[in-house]
Amino acid sequence: MSAKQAGAAPPRPEPRGEQPELARRVVSGEARAVARLISGLEDGDPAAAAALAALRGSRGRAHVVGVTGPPGSGKSTLCDKMIAELRGRGLRVGILAVDPSSPFSGGAILGDRLRMQRHALDEGVFIRSLASRGRLGGLSRATAAAARALEAAGYDWVIVETVGVGQSEVEIVKMADTVVLVSVPGLGDDIQVIKAGVMEIGDVFVVNKADREGADRVVREIRGMLEMAAGLAWARAEAAHHGPAPGSAAGSVAGPGAGGLPELPLDAEGHPVLPPILKTVAETGEGCAGLVDAVIEHRRRASESGALASRRLEAARAEMRSLIAYRLLDLLEGERGRGVEDSLARAVASGDQDPYSAAEELLAALSKGAIA
Amino acid sequence: MDRKIRILVAKPGLDGHDRGAKVMARAFRDDGMEVVYTGLRQTPEQIVQAAIQEDVDVVAMSILSGAHNHLFPRVTELLAAKGVDDVLVVGGGVIPEDDYEFLKSKGVAAIFGPGTPTKTTIDFIRANLKRK
Numbered sequence: 001m002s003a004k005q006a007g008a009a010p011p012r013p014e015p016r017g018e019q020p021e022l023a024r025r026v027v028s029g030e031a032r033a034v035a036r037l038i039s040g041l042e043d044g045d046p047a048a049a050a051a052l053a054a055l056r057g058s059r060g061r062a063h064v065v066g067v068t069g070p071p072g073s074g075k076s077t078l079c080d081k082m083i084a085e086l087r088g089r090g091l092r093v094g095i096l097a098v099d100p101s102s103p104f105s106g107g108a109i110l111g112d113r114l115r116m117q118r119h120a121l122d123e124g125v126f127i128r129s130l131a132s133r134g135r136l137g138g139l140s141r142a143t144a145a146a147a148r149a150l151e152a153a154g155y156d157w158v159i160v161e162t163v164g165v166g167q168s169e170v171e172i173v174k175m176a177d178t179v180v181l182v183s184v185p186g187l188g189d190d191i192q193v194i195k196a197g198v199m200e201i202g203d204v205f206v207v208n209k210a211d212r213e214g215a216d217r218v219v220r221e222i223r224g225m226l227e228m229a230a231g232l233a234w235a236r237a238e239a240a241h242h243g244p245a246p247g248s249a250a251g252s253v254a255g256p257g258a259g260g261l262p263e264l265p266l267d268a269e270g271h272p273v274l275p276p277i278l279k280t281v282a283e284t285g286e287g288c289a290g291l292v293d294a295v296i297e298h299r300r301r302a303s304e305s306g307a308l309a310s311r312r313l314e315a316a317r318a319e320m321r322s323l324i325a326y327r328l329l330d331l332l333e334g335e336r337g338r339g340v341e342d343s344l345a346r347a348v349a350s351g352d353q354d355p356y357s358a359a360e361e362l363l364a365a366l367s368k369g370a371i372a
Numbered sequence: 373m374d375r376k377i378r379i380l381v382a383k384p385g386l387d388g389h390d391r392g393a394k395v396m397a398r399a400f401r402d403d404g405m406e407v408v409y410t411g412l413r414q415t416p417e418q419i420v421q422a423a424i425q426e427d428v429d430v431v432a433m434s435i436l437s438g439a440h441n442h443l444f445p446r447v448t449e450l451l452a453a454k455g456v457d458d459v460l461v462v463g464g465g466v467i468p469e470d471d472y473e474f475l476k477s478k479g480v481a482a483i484f485g486p487g488t489p490t491k492t493t494i495d496f497i498r499a500n501l502k503r504k
Contacts, residue, residue, distance in 0.1 A: 035427035043375050102404075107406060111409050113422065117414065120421040
């Protein structure tokens with residue numbers, strides 16, 4: 001609340017049942033309104049946040065699917081083929097395609113849309129390009145909020161294509177119901193596959209450009225990695241039933257993601273379920289219907305087992321935390337924040353103060369509301 | 373609140389020459405803009421739909437086939453028909469100077485011919501944005 005409102009009656013929320021005009025237009029599916037709302041969310045416009053708040057009733061409707069993988073692996077072309085497949089099944093599709101911003105100019109070339117532009121005139125498809133704007137996890141700051149906007153506008157699937165990722169950009173797992181991890185032949189040996197990070201987050205694995213040499217090897221390597229994970233999941237399940245196996249140190253097996261391998265879902269009998277590994281040729285569309293089926297199957301299983309619900313709980317937690325983090329940064333970058341920060345930074349730089357106590361002081365100033 | 377300039381770079385019509393469009397896309401990027409590039413052979417309808425969904429401030433079109441007097445006005449008409457009145461439309465490519473006036477009368481704010489320094493185009497865009 002700003003100082004000038006102090007003393008006056010506290011501001012009341014809008015009367016019940018009345019939605020901001022923008023929210024009403026979004027719900028009616030008006031493309032311009034959806035587009036404007038996403039821009040507002042990207043720019044941190046309070047009116048956009050208010051509109052999103054009014055749209056909260058639609059949460060959970062859409063299937064949010066993340067598509068991630070290295071640059072040039074064919075993510076955009078796969079998305080294009082998935083759109084065609086989903087449209088054929090009568091579903092409405094929203095796409096959020098994230099590309100990196102320049103660390104120098106802040107500008108960006110958003111080129112994912114290029115591969116999907118044949119759907120531009122289809123009213124059942126909404127494609128939006130987002131620049132990462134300095135965020136490093138493969139998404140942009142407003143991607144999760146933009147997905148909510150598309151969900152509210154009635155899109156059945158919201159496909160989020162991440163920035164081309166390397167090894168550690170795993171933010172997508174914090175917002176997607178299903179993560180499709182795209183690999184291609186020729187990127188490296190099986191050690192790459194068992195490293196921690198991106199390879200751990202796939203719910204559905206795709207080896208694209210499968211008409212190229214080496215595709216079967218990539219499939220075998222991924223399967224090997226997943227089978228190792230399955231073995232660990234077995235051991236974990238057994239340990240839970242019978243206590244640790246003789247000779248094995250408790251905890252070393254039971255820890256989540258042990259050995260840099262994905263935690264696999266278990267079926268009704270407690271057996272680990274291996275995620276599907278599909279071969280596709282996005283250019284021709286080969287395997288893309290099967291990919292859509294696999295994503296639907298993942299969602300069905302996750303929904304039945306309760307994994308989807310717990311994932312969405314984690315997603316909500318992650319989204320709130322990231323909003324808090326950004327809010328703090330915004331406060332620091334405001335006029336008063338900068339003043340306090342500057343004097344502390346000077347003290348740290350000159351050696352008069354250590355960074356830990358300076359950070360504590362800054363945090364205390366923030367929580368006392370001295371910076372706002 | 374920090375608003376980035378978003379710009380759609382599009383190639384309407386049938387010519388396959390996009391070097392100029394790509395050079396401009398890079399120049400816009402290096403100037404800090406977010407550039408949506410839609411690629412070759414776009415219909416005016418596709419360009420307008422992309423401009424709406426991407427919520428751009430600017431539509432920049434390049435054409436070398438000679439169909440500018442048909443395609444550029446078609447884009448501005450479709451934008452107007454959709455109620456989009458806050459997007460700046462500019463053009464470039466191989467366009468005879470005799471046609472500039474006609475295109476301006478149809479809502480294309482400026483035409484930048486071959487050899488125009490990229491800075492000229494960027495300065496014009498920054499000075500003439502319709503949305504603040």
